[in-house]
Structures are given as C-alpha cells and as structure tokens.
Amino acid sequence: MELGITTFAETTPHVGTNDKATHAERLREIVAEIKLADEVGLDVYGVGEHHREDYAASAPAVVLAAAAMQTTRIKLTSAVTVLSSDDPVRVYQQFATLDGLSNGRAEIMAGRGSFIESFPLFGYSLDDYDALYEEKLRLLLNIRDNEIVHSTGTHRPSIPGLGIYPRPVQSKIPIWLASGGTPQSAIRAGELGLPITFAIIGGSPLYFARLVELYFQAAAKAGHDLNTLHIASHSHGFIAETEEEAIEKFYEPLRRSMNAIGAERGWGDYTKETFDFARSMDGALYVGDPKTVAEKIIILRKEVGVTRFMIHIPVGSMPHKDVLKAIELFGTKVAPIVREEIERWEALL
Secondary structure (H helix, E strand, O other), X not given: OEEEEEEOOEOOOOXXXXXXXXXXXXXXXXXXXXXXXXXXXXXXXXXXXXXXXXXXXOOHHHHHHHHHOOOOOOEXXXXXXXXXXXXXXXXXXXXXXXXXXXXXXXXXXXXXXXXXXXXHHOXXXXXXXXXXXXXXXXXXXXXHHOOEEEEOOOOOOOEEEEEOOOOOOOOOOOEEEEEXXXXXXXXXXXXXXXXXXXXXXXXXXXXXXXXXXXXXXXXXXXXXXXXXXXXXXXXEEEEOOOHHHHHHHHHHHHHHHHHHHXXXXXXXXXXXHHHXXXXXXXXXXXXXXXXXXXXXXXXXXXXXXXXXEEEEOOOOOOOHHHHHHHHHXXXXXXXXXXXXXXXXXXXXX
C-alpha cells in the first residue's frame, strides 16, 4: 500500500486576507512540500498540469526535477499529464530526464484532462478529444517500449525509425492511466495492462469497486498478469491534529475552490451539508484527525482494492505552514496506522 500527495499548485486568494502566492512562490513551496514528504516516508508525490492563472504548474516535470535533487526515495509523478494536447516524444524525454536526475523515480500519469485550456493554447480542436488521446497514448507506449520508434498517425507527424533519447534509468518508466471514473477508462487500462488512477472526488468511493472489477476482467481477457497490476485513488483532503481543526481550516478554502470551478461548469453551490457528507465514512473527502483519515483509507483498500492512495493537499490555497503540517501528519501518524492494519489484514487472507 503506497501513500502519497498530489497538488495542482493553487494560487488562489487566501481566506481572510485575500493575499495570494505568486506563481514563483508557490512553485518553491511545492519543492519544499516534496522534500518534506520524502523525509516523513511517503511513497509518491504528484504535480498536476494546468494552463491558467489560478494554478502555477504548467510544466510538472520541471517542478519534479527541482525536487529530485533534494530527495532520495520518493517517487515523482505527473498528476496528470494532459497527453491529448502534448507531444508524446517531448513528454517521454522530459520524464526520462527526470528519471535520470532522480535515479529511477519518475512516473507518468497520462490523462485527457478535465480542464481544456491547453487545447486552444496548443492549437488542438476539442472535436478531436478522443482521437487525440488514443493516438498519443499509443505513441507514448511505443516510445516507452522501443528505443527506435516507427509510428504513423493522423494528429502527429509520423516517426520513420528514429531514436528517442535520453533513455531512463528504469527499464520502463511506469505509465499510469488517469480516469475520472468511467467504465471505458477502466476497460482501456485493463486491456493495455497499465496501472490506473481513479479520481475519487465525489459520491461514494465504494462505487469504484465495480470499475476495479471491470479493470481486472479486461486485463485477464487480454492475457495480462493480474499480479502486476496496480490501482491508485486520488481524493481531496486535509489532516490536522484534531477533527475540529481540520474542518475549520479546510472547509472555506475548499468551498471557494469548488464553487469557482462549479461556476464554470454549471454545478450547484458547495454547501456545508455537502462537505459534511463527503467527510463522513460514506463520502469521498479525507478530512480529519490522523485516526479518522487512516480509517477511511483502510476501508478503501479493503473494499475497493486500491494499492496506492494519494491525498490532494490543499484544495484551494492555504497557509503553507498548514500544508506542511498536514503532510507531516500524513507521513508520521496516518501512514503507520494504515500500513500496520493492511499488513495485518493481508496476513489473514
């Protein structure tokens, strides 16, 4: 059971003061967060890609490379790479470079992206949303598996037997498929034999047990070894010494963030009632003291089968000292509870 952190490098105004970090300040904070996550024994840290004012990380591989030189063991991944609007050759080269700098700790989480700003920015049509992803994923896997690449495509020029460099320290950089929770994504990942990350940010996490079942069914039908497959979840959350403190510090930044995105997408208002259900044992929000958060992660492992859990901290902008404290608690308090219980549980199976 791997445990980690994700961030989108939010640069929205802070609650109370309306001050906000510059993009440069937030990027430096992320490097400090990754360094701390490594020091407290967490397994993975992911940086998301966005191309808008309220997020600072449009180039996750660069941010992760800065952290690579200050860490020793933590895995470094995108969360996600918007593959549809990027070039698979450059994506691979960037993460192979990161892999070299980190001595074999790079991963790629490839997705379509729930934010679409990158499509017009790089000259792609949303009419080709599905076709772009299918073609570019196929090419990325080709590059991963072959030093000399032959490829043809509709949306990207062909590659006539050319070498793609540098090659990574790992024999193959892990490529995870990112899914918002559709059966089609689960089946695609299973057919390709790729690990999958589910964004579990609403509703009941137990719903995803059915998607995991579909994933394994597709993988078995395609002839993949099920013992080599991994399932990750990505959920919003925050940890403090007490449940009351976690709620007090996290609710308003979360509410502001969800309502800002909701205004763009036509969602209803994010209310305290919504928040309270989501942080209950039946919901998808991991907010509270270390024991409460650990218990919810353990349920997710036992009932859904995830082998990696990543908590997104923060959602909306929060004081950096509070973010660092949450990361410290995740590594020193939550992780030992989860690992001990999962080890005990698996020994009984």
